[in-house]
Amino acid sequence: MSLNETSVLSVKNLVVRYGSGCDACQESLEKNRCKLCGSVWAANDISLDVYPGEVLGIVGESGSGKTTLMRSLYFDFQPTSGSATLRDYKNSRKNIWDVSAAEQRLIKNTIMGMVYQSPALGLRMDYSAASNIAEKIIAAGSRNAGTMTKRAVELLEAVEIMTSRMNEAPKNFSGGMQQRVQISKALANNPALLLLDEVTTGLDLSVQAKVLDLIRRIKAKYGISILLVSHDLAVIRMLADRTIVMLDGKIAESGLTDQILEDPQHVYTQQLVHSLI
Amino acid sequence: MEILKINGLAKNFYLHNHGLEIKSCHNINLILNKGEFIGIVGPSGAGKSTVLKCINRSYLSTHGDIFYDSEAFGWINLATASEREILYLRNHEIGYVSQFLNVMPRTTAKEHVMNAIIDMGQNTEAAELNACEILSYFRLPENLWGIYPATFSGGERLRLNLAHAMIKNPRLLMLDEPTASLDDKTKILVKDMLIKLKDRNTSMIGIFHDIEFMEGVCDKVFNISDGAFLS
Ligand SMILES: Nc1ncnc2c1ncn2[C@@H]1O[C@H](COP(=O)(O)OP(=O)(O)OP(=O)(O)O)[C@@H](O)[C@H]1O
Ligand SMILES: Nc1ncnc2c1ncn2[C@@H]1O[C@H](COP(=O)(O)OP(=O)(O)O)[C@@H](O)[C@H]1O
Ligand SMILES: [Mg+2]
Ligand SMILES: [Mg+2]
Ligand SMILES: [Zn+2]
Numbered sequence: 001m002s003l004n005e006t007s008v009l010s011v012k013n014l015v016v017r018y019g020s021g022c023d024a025c026q027e028s029l030e031k032n033r034c035k036l037c038g039s040v041w042a043a044n045d046i047s048l049d050v051y052p053g054e055v056l057g058i059v060g061e062s063g064s065g066k067t068t069l070m071r072s073l074y075f076d077f078q079p080t081s082g083s084a085t086l087r088d089y090k091n092s093r094k095n096i097w098d099v100s101a102a103e104q105r106l107i108k109n110t111i112m113g114m115v116y117q118s119p120a121l122g123l124r125m126d127y128s129a130a131s132n133i134a135e136k137i138i139a140a141g142s143r144n145a146g147t148m149t150k151r152a153v154e155l156l157e158a159v160e161i162m163t164s165r166m167n168e169a170p171k172n173f174s175g176g177m178q179q180r181v182q183i184s185k186a187l188a189n190n191p192a193l194l195l196l197d198e199v200t201t202g203l204d205l206s207v208q209a210k211v212l213d214l215i216r217r218i219k220a221k222y223g224i225s226i227l228l229v230s231h232d233l234a235v236i237r238m239l240a241d242r243t244i245v246m247l248d249g250k251i252a253e254s255g256l257t258d259q260i261l262e263d264p265q266h267v268y269t270q271q272l273v274h275s276l277i
Numbered sequence: 278m279e280i281l282k283i284n285g286l287a288k289n290f291y292l293h294n295h296g297l298e299i300k301s302c303h304n305i306n307l308i309l310n311k312g313e314f315i316g317i318v319g320p321s322g323a324g325k326s327t328v329l330k331c332i333n334r335s336y337l338s339t340h341g342d343i344f345y346d347s348e349a350f351g352w353i354n355l356a357t358a359s360e361r362e363i364l365y366l367r368n369h370e371i372g373y374v375s376q377f378l379n380v381m382p383r384t385t386a387k388e389h390v391m392n393a394i395i396d397m398g399q400n401t402e403a404a405e406l407n408a409c410e411i412l413s414y415f416r417l418p419e420n421l422w423g424i425y426p427a428t429f430s431g432g433e434r435l436r437l438n439l440a441h442a443m444i445k446n447p448r449l450l451m452l453d454e455p456t457a458s459l460d461d462k463t464k465i466l467v468k469d470m471l472i473k474l475k476d477r478n479t480s481m482i483g484i485f486h487d488i489e490f491m492e493g494v495c496d497k498v499f500n501i502s503d504g505a506f507l508s
């Protein structure tokens with residue numbers, strides 16, 4: 001037997017640059033900013049693969065480009081260069097950053113689910129929790145109100161939001177509840193790939209534990225692949241099979257999660273890990 | 278028949294912040310046959326755990342090869358296999374038992390053991406049956422199954438860790454000081470369990486401190502300081 005797996009997502013040489021750039025940028029970077037022209041290289045040549053059923057963790061300090069990567073994948077902006085392919089979109093044969101806006105909407109609504117760092121980006125705070133989910137289902141082309149309600153109930157139950165509160169607006173919910181509504185919305189159309197950006201940041205510990213357990217169960221139950229961004233190594237340790245360490249828009253190192261934590265190779269990762277012990 | 282062949286294994290740690298190179302184990306040569314149990318002994322700091330962690334790929338080897346005769350891929354070098362191959366092997370063939378607990382917060386002992394196979398895609402009902410069976414097998418008292426293991430004694434933790442590793446039925450098992458800080462009565466229990474594992478034909482490498490304990494369980498004893506088997 002050989003593993004011979006097809007990656008669910010493959011990113012090659014992603015660059016997101018703010019500013020026009022100059023010829024000497026790469027030699028003149030201070031952290032992620034060019035000293036000469038002032039351009040910021042938020043993502044600077046990122047390549048990665050996400051395999052079926054795995055959680056790929058992304059750690060890195062604030063400003064290292066984690067959210068930039070996630071939001072590029074969710075088409076929130078057009079990257080400067082690079083390519084990304086999805087197993088479930090034309091058999092990985094098309095760069096999803098090169099297709100029409102309509103195709104990108106289709107991809108977002110059928111193949112990917114996103115949970116934003118800030119719930120306000122992922123939810124309509126004034127609509128009810130149920131309408132938030134319905135909106136996502138409608139976006140994928142469904143029109144049947146009955147099945148939609150049934151699906152909303154099912155999803156909210158899965159994330160332990162009482163159905164008695166499904167007609168309330170998320171603005172009335174706690175941070176942990178808002179994240180769980182975001183997760184249920186992201187799962188609405190059975191995506192192959194779930195993008196989670198700092199889902200537990202800012203939540204108190206017992207709520208964090210609940211959300212982490214929820215993610216574990218989602219992974220086990222749906223066999224979904226997850227790209228999980230967190231600056232919290234404890235979260236990464238608990239959930240990620242493999243981990244990528246980002247620094248100043250670049251990948252400092254990547255490996256099996258326990259190897260990254262126990263035998264980090266890069267000076268930055270060593271600081272990150274050893275400062276915790 | 279061989280299942281594991283370690284050739285010239287060495288591990289150095291480079292601590293960039295301290296400008297320091299720490300040499301852990303070096304020139305380790307070791308052959309483990311199928312169904313065999315090798316005990317590793319040696320002074321503190323000699324690199325015993327390092328060897329096990331290199332086999333498990335929690336550490337990246339600096340030099341040498343770790344050939345393992347896997348069911349899935351045939352002979353494979355664990356020092357250089359892909360991350361996905363290692364993950365596959367950890368799920369299906371290779372187990373690692375440490376003396377420490379590594380559980381998710383708010384997870385009971387039984388859930389912890391169940392999760393090991395739920396994560397591999399088994400359904401909850403079957404996982405629960407399997408977990409109960411293996412917890413009884415390793416004689417973890419039933420009144421402890423439903424509580425958080427943070428409060429467990431050393432011996433209880435060990436039995437939980439064994440159950441967590443063995444529920445996946447690995448054919449190669451590594452044990453890092455499974456008898457450390459156990460009283461004599463619990464040690465006898467552990468010895469009993471290791472003999473049971475041997476009867477299941479599990480190939481094992483374990484780190485131990487007392488030679489006496491290893492008698493009757495280990496087929497060979499490897500002294501890491503001189504890189505050779507005790508006669
Ligand atoms: N992750 C690590 N980073 C840096 N040095 C390490 C690391 N792990 C082990 N070492 C060093 O490698 C050497 C061997 O350590 P190891 O833990 O393998 O020893 P051991 O034989 O298990 O000792 P003990 O019996 O005390 O547990 C020691 O000098 C230790 O400090
Ligand atoms: N719209 C923008 N304009 C200029 N710089 C930006 C913009 N968005 C992000 N950046 C910069 O890109 C870098 C990466 O940001 P981000 O991806 O949000 O970091 P992280 O999520 O890792 O905290 C930061 O230096 C940030 O200031
Ligand atoms: Mg961010
Ligand atoms: Mg040790
Ligand atoms: Zn420049």
